[in-house]
Amino acid sequence: MKTTSTLVCKLVTLFTISLLNIYAVKAQCVAPLMIWQNAVLVNGTSGQIGAEYKFPSVIAGVDAFVTVKDIAGGASLTSVDDNTFGYSEAWQPVVKTPTSQGVSSSYVSFKIDFKDSATGANHTFPCFQLSFIDVDGDNQHVKEFVAAKGADQIVVSNVTTLALTPISPNFIQATGTFHNYPGIDTSAYVTNINYNYRNANHINEVRFGNITDSIFTVQDRYSCGYFRPIAMTNFYVLPVKYISFNATAEENAVTIKWITEQEINNNYFQVERSFDNSTFNSIGTVMADFGAASNSNYQLIDNAIEVMTKTIVYYRLKQVDNMGKATYSNIIAVKLPVQQGRVVMQTSPNPFTENLNIRFTTTGNGLGEITINNINGQKIITQQTAVSKGYNNLLLNCLNRLAPGMYTVQLIINGTIISNQKIIKN
Structure with missing residues (x-):
């Protein structure tokens, strides 16, 4: 996404509906084509936490309500939806970087609710897709990131510039590079990411943010959240959707457990441990539950002697698919009990x-x-x-x-x- 001084926008609308990424998960459901325009402040103070905006008739008979959930790291919300650039039917918030120079990560997050226009009741879509377009940087000192919580499926290009990082189970952040890709273009697959939802009437959290170095120029960053199917060739589907991931310290060991709701082409997990939350090493491999028809439960016990000498231990999961591609879970910390003179x-x-x-x-x-x-x-x-x-x-x-x-x-x-x-x- 671009700044006010450099953005030249042209959106190429590529809707080859018979192709790869129409959101047709399990029930051949086609995501609706939403139109996000004419936002109106209905509660709170504009640009502040708690501000609620109404986007009327995103589809016939359905309104979208967007609430500012959090503002972090010195960011500010310049506009909840700017149609000066990009594509007028997309949701395009503008998030300003911090106003003082320094290495930072900042963002504005939102909650989205879909309501029936006539009754105000929650409106549940069989499926919908939120596609973030052109997640990149300013060619110098700023790179953008986006995140959305609770998606049933996440799709990126098989060759992508985005770094994917779990914030928590089923809350995945996609971070671009410093490189700037001119314009906002749905065919620039390497900078796009699709979050697909099923049987949902809300998104609990969506983030738009920026990562800056120490000498960046204060600027507005334009974002494009596009609620409709976006084609992506040679795409890659994140193979695992987690329900939970936790660890419990016991007398002589730590028990690591996780539950998955969805697995696509999953091969195995490696449990990785760290004592400094920086350097991680594998402590065991757990094969995928290939025959599971629904939720899969996994467990590994870490009873290494060196663990018992620590006060805090960190764990994460490295998931490897059938093609050898790896993705990582969020990191969890376990506080170990004081040994009270016990020798192990x-x-x-x-x-x-x-x-x-x-x-x-x-x-x-x-x-x-x-x-x-x-x-x-x-x-x-x-x-x-x-x-x-x-x-x-x-x-x-x-x-x-x-x-x-x-x-x-x-x-x-x-x-x-x-x-x-x-x-x-x-």
Whole structure:
């Protein structure tokens, strides 16, 4: 979208209705062609949080009500709908960047309700499509983003300039680049994104925003939200719609659970963990529930010893489709309980052949002793070591001389038996 000083607009209306992306999900439903014009302030103060605008007769007998839900990061709403540029039948709010220079992310968000013109009752569409057109930048220091909540399906071009980031389950943000694509053009597929809805009478939140660097020029950014089917060749459908994603800390582990409502060409999930909310590493793979006819429930338990030494752990899901394309969930944080002096021990591999890793945490320094006992309680191997507060890792090697069978590994710290675990020698 463009600024007042640079925008040259021409909308190419490409409606090849028999082609790829008519919104025909499950019930062959064709999205209506809405006309968004003549907005009138009906409640609140124009441009402020709580302001409500009426767009009359977006289709015959149905009005759209748009309420300013939030204004964040220093943004401001210059106009709820500017038809000077772009396409007059689209919803085209103008959002100003912050008025002082600096690295920032700012936005204005809206709630949309559809009402019956005669009765004022909620009007439910079998389906409708919100297409954001020309999500780009100013060629220098500003790039735009859009987001819409609760879509049943999200479609982008297979080759796209947009970076897709979940804000929360089923709330996906699409961020453009600094590059400017002249005009507002429905055929500029790489800068477009379609949010498709089924059996809905509202959108709980829609965001229009900007990301700026430290030396940007204060400016108005024109946006184009187009409520009608927009063709997109070589399109890519985001394969998973999440109902929930959460994690719960227990005594010795974190249980990560998620539920999906819709999966298209999904192959598997990888659960990724971070201790700094920046660097994430995979801790396990969960295959897709290929035979599910409806909601699918997934779970993974993280009982790594290093997790128990932390106060906060972060998780996200990496979803991989059948073509190898990956998308990410939102990030969730888990606060772990205080250990209260408890020592946690973990052994691996188990069963073992020659080497055995003993990992444990302690709340203080001291002298540790590791013993391996046979099933009769007799000590076979004893090794002493100095232990330090926090995480400790001890390697026992040359164990191939042990006869195959079951043993017990025992951890003793400062003369007190702390933990016992059964282990198997192959």
